[in-house]
Amino acid sequence: MNGFLRIIAYFCIGTTPLQIGIAIWGLWVVVTTDFGILSLSHIEFFKxxxxxxxxxxxxxxTWLWNPYLDFIFSLPVVIAQTVKAAVSTWLGFWILNKIR
Incomplete structure (x- = not known):
């Protein structure tokens, strides 16, 4: 069980640079285009x-609940990715601290 939790913790910590990179990319899109921080949603970013x-x-x-995905993809990219990066990093370090 500790090995599995360690993998999850390292995955949470390891994906943080990717999440920060997407947040910075979204911020760059906001600065250089007509999108605002609140108007650049995940689905607009993907499209x-x-x-x-x-x-x-x-x-x-086709596989998940559509209203849930509509909610997730309607969140602003810059804000949501920043929060996800912070929570993911905190969760990874918290798991590592608990299994030691």
Missing amino acids: NYLTLFLPIVDWLY
Whole structure:
């Protein structure tokens, strides 16, 4: 069990730079385009800048609850990614602290 929790903790910590990178990219999009911090949602970000992942988004809509995905994809990218990075990092370090 400790090995599994350690993998989860390292995954949470390891994905933090990716999340921060997406938040900075979203902030750059806000600064250089007509999008605002609140108007650049996840789905707009995917449609305009990560079109490669749109088939995955469509696939998610076939398997998961649509109102839940509508809520998640309507969150502002910059704010949500920053919060997710902070929570993910905290959770990873908390898990590591608990299993030691």
